[in-house]
Amino acid sequence: MSLLVKICGLSTRETLEAALDAGADMVGFVFFPPSPRHLSLELGRELGRQVKGRALKVALTVDADDATLGNVMDALSPDILQLHGKESVARLRDIKLRFDRPVMKVVPVATSADLAVLPGYAAIADRILFDARAPKDATRPGGLGAPFDWHLLENLQLSLPYMVSGGLHAQNLAEALRVTRAGGVDVSSGVESAPGVKDPEMIKAFIRAARATQELSVR
Numbered sequence: 460m461s462l463l464v465k466i467c468g469l470s471t472r473e474t475l476e477a478a479l480d481a482g483a484d485m486v487g488f489v490f491f492p493p494s495p496r497h498l499s500l501e502l503g504r505e506l507g508r509q510v511k512g513r514a515l516k517v518a519l520t521v522d523a524d525d526a527t528l529g530n531v532m533d534a535l536s537p538d539i540l541q542l543h544g545k546e547s548v549a550r551l552r553d554i555k556l557r558f559d560r561p562v563m564k565v566v567p568v569a570t571s572a573d574l575a576v577l578p579g580y581a582a583i584a585d586r587i588l589f590d591a592r593a594p595k596d597a598t599r600p601g602g603l604g605a606p607f608d609w610h611l612l613e614n615l616q617l618s619l620p621y622m623v624s625g626g627l628h629a630q631n632l633a634e635a636l637r638v639t640r641a642g643g644v645d646v647s648s649g650v651e652s653a654p655g656v657k658d659p660e661m662i663k664a665f666i667r668a669a670r671a672t673q674e675l676s677v678r
């Protein structure tokens with residue numbers, strides 16, 4: 460199975476086009492006002508139209524209520540909902556039923572104890588995204604450019620697909636894949652020149668590096 464590459468936090472036509480041209484499988488759009496990558500619904504609609512089926516559109520939200528999710532659905536028409544907050548298993552089930560979209564649940568990781576939630580989420584989610592657990596005083600739960608200890612996933616047995624994220628960049632993604640055997644990689648800060656400012660050349664370099672390491676992926 461081929462490695463999935465997701466470029467997250469896109470917010471301009473130019474950088475979205477760079478990701479699509481370079482062959483990103485998933486493009487992520489952040490709907491979380493405290494984030495430097497937050498999109499208005501209007502911009503989300505415009506960028507969503509630009510994708511034209513060339514990649515899967517992923518809507519990232521954090522503990523969003525139904526009204527917010529409904530607005531995002533209407534504007535972006537996402538293919539996948541990335542739930543990056545503290546959404547419970549019951550909330551995941553509710554969101555899937557209500558919005559009829561595959562759900563990618565983010566599991567924040569700092570220690571092995573963080574993996575205890577997996578059986579619950581695995582029963583409902585379509586995919587898991589492992590990300591570094593944000594520090595308690597962080598203004599957002601992700602997109603901080605910090606990695607976690609990939610060895611925590613070394614002996615993972617998971618019945619559904621999973622991706623890895625957190626502090627990835629073109630130079631370390633091969634090692635992350637070697638250790639975790641993840642089926643996909645997700646990046647935001649590692650393809651930026653400043654928080655929220657994507658760099659087309661860094662996007663291309665990341666996707667090139669991911670394709671070069673593709674044979675390491677098994678899940």
Ligand SMILES: O=C(O)c1ccccc1NCC(=O)[C@H](O)[C@H](O)COP(=O)(O)O
Binds near residue numbers: 519605645
């Ligand atoms: O990007 C944000 O600002 C953000 C805000 C709130 C929750 C999650 C957020 N980003 C998550 C991602 O972009 C990715 O899914 C992933 O965590 C990669 O982040 P990075 O470490 O910056 O590469």
